Amino acid sequence: MxxxxxxxxxxxxxxxxxxxxxxxxxxxxxxxxxxxxxxxxxxxxxxxxxxxxxxxxxxxxxxxxxxxxxxxxxxxxxxxxxxxxxxxxxxxxxxxxxxxxxxxxxxxxxxxxLDPPPSNPELRAQAENILQTHGLPALQAATRALNPAEYAKLRDPENPRRVIRAYELLAAGHPLPRPSDRPRPPMAGLLLPSDELHARIARRARQMFAHGLVEEVRRLRQTHPALSPTARHAIGYEEAAAVLDGRLTEETAIRQVTTRTRQYAxxxxxxxxxxxxxxxxxxxxxxxxxxxxxxxxxxxxxxxxxxxxx
Missing domain, CATH: 3.40.50.300 (P-loop containing nucleotide triphosphate hydrolases)
Known part of the structure; x- marks a missing residue:
């Protein structure tokens, strides 16, 4: 660029x-x-x-x-x-x-x-299958087993996308990326007090369901029966799918979305x-x-x- x-x-x-x-x-x-x-x-x-x-x-x-x-x-x-x-x-x-x-x-x-090697579709598919079939703890364990010392350096191991990428790299014999020594890019950011941010997150979660998130997921299932793991487990979409399947009430889904969004923030x-x-x-x-x-x-x-x- x-x-x-x-x-x-x-x-x-x-x-x-x-x-x-x-x-x-x-x-x-x-x-x-x-x-x-x-x-x-x-x-x-x-x-x-x-x-x-x-x-x-x-x-x-x-x-x-x-x-x-x-x-x-x-x-x-x-x-x-x-x-x-x-x-x-x-x-x-x-x-x-x-x-x-x-x-x-x-x-x-x-x-x-992006300095690390490019994505390996075959290894990424393996990691996504582990995540989809057995959940994040199983993917973390499989990735750790590939190279425990490198896995210990993984930042944010609760982030499924980071663990998938770590699995790709370690399974291919590559180390995890190291922090860059290049200057950090300057930028502006918006910072809210925690209580106000949490209130906004709660309102947004409720608004998403009020504005038709469950129906959006229903349409997605009709046009794309097999969503990618990232899309399927996205905040809000996983919970809306559970509402459609009768596994969650809408109120419980809203609470779970609020909690996950706060953790993501x-x-x-x-x-x-x-x-x-x-x-x-x-x-x-x-x-x-x-x-x-x-x-x-x-x-x-x-x-x-x-x-x-x-």
Whole structure:
């Protein structure tokens, strides 16, 4: 991505970053948005991923959305390749793009590149089969058995996607990636008090079901009977499927989604604090979208755009 620069906005799920990015992108001249969300890449998975609406995406050049069907595996390498392929369209807008998202690996791919070996479909399929058939603890154990010393270095072993990738690498005889000595990319981020973030997460979980998440999963099953493990176990989608199957009540599903989302937000914050140079905007009750957008714009002006990976 030679000579492509962008302003970056990150934050945990439900922090309001997408609304702020959309507000800024719709100013004159319109700016492209590049999504860095590993669930927004799936077509047909809209409600549970809180994607921008079709109208919002049509209002500005939008990239990183709907890149794959939900029955296909999709790696960070696939994501990076898709964004690289979109460079001519991104630059055609003649405005600095906005990268927005909460998937740290995608942000890292865009800003620092991907150094480890490419994905191995056969080994990835083995790992996904273990996860699907026996669950995350079995996948963790199988991965640990391949190389206990390397497995001990795995960051976030509760993240199934990280464990799948670790299995791929270790089964192929590769070490796990080491922390980069390159400078951390500077970016803006939205930071909420924990109690406010948790309240937003709870409201969002309830709204997703109210807005038709169960029906969305029903439609997905009709068009894609065998979802990829990542899509099938996505927060909200796994619970909505359990409601359809009669294994959970909707109220219990909402509680489980809320709990899983809070855990995910905690992992996101850990990544951003340890892996990126984030200048945080502390969100207060007085901050509406426009006020937050002005604060983010000030940080971007001070930092200057970040060069995306070559």
């Amino acid at each position: 030679s000579q492509l620069y962008a302003d970056i906005l990150v934050g945990p799920t439900a922090s309001g970053k997408s609304a702020v990015a959309q507000f800024l992108a719709q100013q004159t001249p319109p700016r492209p948005i590049i999504s860095a969300d590993s669930m927004a890449i799936y077509r047909g998975m809209d409600i549970g991923t809180a994607k921008p609406t079709a109208a919002e995406r049509a209002a500005v050049p939008s990239f990183g959305f709907d890149l794959a069907p939900p029955d296909q595996p999709f790696s960070a390498g696939n994501y990076l390749a898709a964004i690289r392929a979109a460079i001519p369209a991104i630059t055609a807008a003649q405005a600095t793009p906005i990268v927005v998202g909460g998937t740290g690996l995608y942000v890292k791919a865009l800003t620092l590149g 905690k992992r996101q914050m850990t990544w951003f604090r340890n892996q990126a140079d984030v200048r945080w905007v502390e969100v207060t009750p007085r901050d509406d979208t426009e006020r937050l957008a002005n604060k983010v714009r000030q940080i971007w002006s001070a930092l200057g755009p970040t060069r995306l990976c070559p």
